[in-house]
Amino acid sequence: MKGDARKHLHLGILFLVVGLSLQTPSSPSQGKNVTRRVKDSHHLKRRAQIRQKRAWIIDAFEIQEELPGPYPKFIGTVNLENNQLRYRLKGKGVDEDPKGLFSINEENGNIYVHDKVDFEVTPMFNWEFLAINKTSNKLGTKLGIQMKVLDINDNAPEFTSKSYDVAVNESCTQGSTVFTLLAYDKDSQSSSNSLVYYHIVSQSPTDTDTEFTIDKENGFIFFKGCLDYERNKNYKLVFEAKDNGATVQQSSQCEVLIHVIDRNNHPPMWTSEAIQAEVPEREDNRTVTRLGVTDGDSPYTPAWRAVYTILSGNDDGNFIIETDPQTNEGILTVIKPLDYERNQKNELSIVVANQEPLFSCKIMERPPAGLWVVNMEKNIKPKKFRAPKSLTVKVKDVNDPPEFVTEKIGFSIVEHSLKPGTPVGTIQAKDMDIITPNIIKYKILNDPANWVSIDENTGIVTCTGEMDRESQFVSNSKYNVTILAVDDGR
Numbered sequence: 001m002k003g004d005a006r007k008h009l010h011l012g013i014l015f016l017v018v019g020l021s022l023q024t025p026s027s028p029s030q031g032k033n034v035t036r037r038v039k040d041s042h043h044l045k046r047r048a049q050i051r052q053k054r055a056w057i058i059d060a061f062e063i064q065e066e067l068p069g070p071y072p073k074f075i076g077t078v079n080l081e082n083n084q085l086r087y088r089l090k091g092k093g094v095d096e097d098p099k100g101l102f103s104i105n106e107e108n109g110n111i112y113v114h115d116k117v118d119f120e121v122t123p124m125f126n127w128e129f130l131a132i133n134k135t136s137n138k139l140g141t142k143l144g145i146q147m148k149v150l151d152i153n154d155n156a157p158e159f160t161s162k163s164y165d166v167a168v169n170e171s172c173t174q175g176s177t178v179f180t181l182l183a184y185d186k187d188s189q190s191s192s193n194s195l196v197y198y199h200i201v202s203q204s205p206t207d208t209d210t211e212f213t214i215d216k217e218n219g220f221i222f223f224k225g226c227l228d229y230e231r232n233k234n235y236k237l238v239f240e241a242k243d244n245g246a247t248v249q250q251s252s253q254c255e256v257l258i259h260v261i262d263r264n265n266h267p268p269m270w271t272s273e274a275i276q277a278e279v280p281e282r283e284d285n286r287t288v289t290r291l292g293v294t295d296g297d298s299p300y301t302p303a304w305r306a307v308y309t310i311l312s313g314n315d316d317g318n319f320i321i322e323t324d325p326q327t328n329e330g331i332l333t334v335i336k337p338l339d340y341e342r343n344q345k346n347e348l349s350i351v352v353a354n355q356e357p358l359f360s361c362k363i364m365e366r367p368p369a370g371l372w373v374v375n376m377e378k379n380i381k382p383k384k385f386r387a388p389k390s391l392t393v394k395v396k397d398v399n400d401p402p403e404f405v406t407e408k409i410g411f412s413i414v415e416h417s418l419k420p421g422t423p424v425g426t427i428q429a430k431d432m433d434i435i436t437p438n439i440i441k442y443k444i445l446n447d448p449a450n451w452v453s454i455d456e457n458t459g460i461v462t463c464t465g466e467m468d469r470e471s472q473f474v475s476n477s478k479y480n481v482t483i484l485a486v487d488d489g490r
Contacts, residue, residue: 059078059129059146061145061146061147062148062149062150063150064149065116065150065152065154066116072114073113074111075102075111075113078109078111078129078143078145079108084134085131085140086131086132087109087129089103089127089128089129089130090128090130092122093122093147094127102147119149119150123151124146126144126145127144127146128144130142151188151191152248154187156252157183157184157251159182159183160182161254163257164181164254164256166178166256167259169260169263170229171227171265171378173376174223174371177221178223178258180219181214192245196242196243197242197244199216200237201239201240202236203237203238204235205232209231210224210225210226210227210228210232212258219241221237225374226361227260229261229265229298230296232260233259233260234258237258238254238256239254239255262297262301263356264358264359266296267353267354267358268306268352268353268354270292271294272292275289276394277392278393279334281339281396281398283338285334287333289391290324290332291332293328302356305328305354305356306328307323308330311350311388313347317335318334318336318337321333341400344395349388350388350389350391351389352389357379359376359379360375361375361377399438400432402430402431402486409425415469416467416468418467420464422462423460423462423463425461426461427460431489438487440485440488441486442455442457442485443486444482445482445483446482447481447482448479450465451467461483
């Protein structure tokens with residue numbers, strides 16, 4: 001009956017009065033009045049004893065939305081075949097807003113529509129049908145009538161926006177949902193008019209290694225292949241949502257802008273092979289060398305930032321390596337002095353990686369259906385791409401100062417017991433430069449009372465004056481003398 005405003009659907013009539021039956025046309029015909037007739041039954045003999053009453057009768061009509069003019073249009077008829085009755089309708093669209101959309105002929109019960117109806121605004125009108133006695137002006141019959149509006153496909157699916165911006169990690173695995181589109185159709189949710197399907201219209205730029213697509217039923221956007229920030233940083237995708245209307249299909253489009261976020265798919269590469277450096281012994285907080293790398297990822301991102309690690313050769317913790325935040329170089333520094341006499345060179349093994357784990361994606365096969373065959377690896381160890389850097393740090397020999405065998409030497413002397421020229425004891429120092437030893441000379445740096453002297457070659461300390469325990473230069477019975485051991489090296 002869709003598309004024909006004249007067709008009439010009888011849902012049923014219920015009488016509460018005993019002795020009455022209902023007769024209806026077996027098949028309502030298009031373009032003719034459909035009349036409900038109430039007739040007496042075989043119980044006419046009881047009419048004198050039973051007072052007739054009229055109760056609720058439920059009736060229903062159908063009208064297609066958005067019917068073209070001219071108006072008014074005839075819908076159907078409700079008639080009780082009683083010339084003493086006049087008919088009225090009450091309810092939405094009649095005497096309630098939108099008023100005047102429907103009307104009824106009071107004499108014959110013909111119902112008319114005066115303008116287009118919209119299923120999306122009102123899918124159903126419920127009215128009261130009143131039959132009033134013309135003479136007594138009393139209500140004779142009261143019916144409930146429904147006017148069902150038939151939906152047509154007059155609404156296209158609507159996206160929540162015309163354009164969407166979506167950020168996707170370069171390391172995203174193919175088949176993962178990067179975004180979900182949703183389009184809503186206002187047509188009847190119980191009909192195919194509101195059933196929406198999605199498909200991709202275009203992808204720009206085209207890419208032999210990346211192909212975007214969409215799940216036609218759920219709107220899940222995903223891709224096949226491998227993303228590569230350095231190859232394509234952005235994609236513009238156009239999608240269409242189309243309903244499943246039986247006769248006419250409605251559609252709308254939107255665009256999705258994919259922004260690829262750079263991730264670590266380029267390992268840092270050494271700019272030189274084997275390298276040597278030299279550092280003087282006994283120095284700390286001194287830069288030994290800078291190690292350079294190149295990286296194809298976006299500068300100053302975790303995918304670009306280098307992290308250096310000393311794998312071996314630093315057992316004593318003499319070195320530390322840190323990253324220059326501007327140049328990305330590795331700065332090797334001595335933090336604990338080296339000793340030439342102990343170790344003339346240090347063989348270091350240094351590896352470099354990025355702050356962010358390394359991944360790789362390679363397309364192996366592009367089958368016509370389903371996802372492609374790709375080789376995706378994540379958290380790749382740096383050694384797989386680049387061997388550790390070998391660095392030889394030579395220790396430069398410098399003149400080591402002499403060292404006393406004992407830093408503090410004590411002699412016990414009884415006051416006034418030594419005469420000038422009497423030996424007190426011997427001071428001994430040794431040269432630490434075992435490769436090219438130097439000659440050591442001894443000198444007095446501080447002798448407050450001038451009580452001693454020292455032989456510069458032998459280190460023999462001799463008394464030069466009378467020693468007095470009560471002297472102002474004696475503290476707690478101790479007299480302190482400071483002596484230097486000086487070599488003749490450069």
